[in-house]
Amino acid sequence: MSRAVVLLSGGLDSYTAAAVAQRDGFLLSALSINYGQRHARELDASRAVAAALGVERHLELALDLSQIGGSSLTSSAIDVPKDSTFAKATADKPMVIPNTYVPARNTIFLSMALGWAEVLEAADIVIGVNALDYSGYPDCRPEFIQAFEHLARLATRAGVEGRPLTIHTPLISLSKADIIRLGLSLGLDYGLTHSCYDPPPSGRPCGRCDSCLLRAAGFAEAGATDPLIGAAD
DSSP states (O other): OOOEEEOOSSSSSHHHHHHHHTTTEEEEEEEEOOOOOOTHHHHHHHHHHHHHHTTTTEEEEOOOOOOOOOOTTTTTOOOOOBSSOOOOOOOOSOOOOOOOOOOOHHHHHHHHHHHHHHHTTTOOEOOOSSSSOOOOOGGSSSHHHHHHHHHHHHHHHHHHHTOEEEETTTTOOHHHHHHHHHHHHHTOOOGHHHHOOOOOTOOOOSOOOOHHHHHHHHHHHOOBBBBBTTTTT
């Protein structure tokens, strides 16, 4: 059985991507990052998800990106957008990158996963990025993943010695509804996950941030009930 490092945020997408990798025969080591995010509740979710998956090891690393700032997810001085609409990008109207984008986040996270993968002698990394139902983040695109994979092969001992690393993105071309259907077919309990960018002290989802709205639309389209909210319309 091959070992893979999976980036596990505790959200719906990373849980599903990890479960797909597990189904495909990978032995998982999960990596979660405490990066100073205002929705740190997701770290509790990552522990619950890791336990449900029965990963070989769950490593939590602290890297406080709030000291860099530049995102509403890492700075209390920037409001998280609420009640947004998600118009598709066109040639005349490119996608606007929202302030929930954390500068270079996936580049940083993949670099940390890459370092751990080398130590574990794992040739695979799994990440739950999605380029279809997403908020306009440039580091969720296939071009970025391909470029980082190329970088990894150049920048590591494993790559130089002929053991190149592969980055798996099993959700990258799926809609949110398709991701939810896939996860439910695998028996996943989405009640363990956390998606909200701006939860109140209770930890319940706000229901109005981009992540909450995308999640709600996905469950509605899938004809499924979100266990964090209640019955679907």
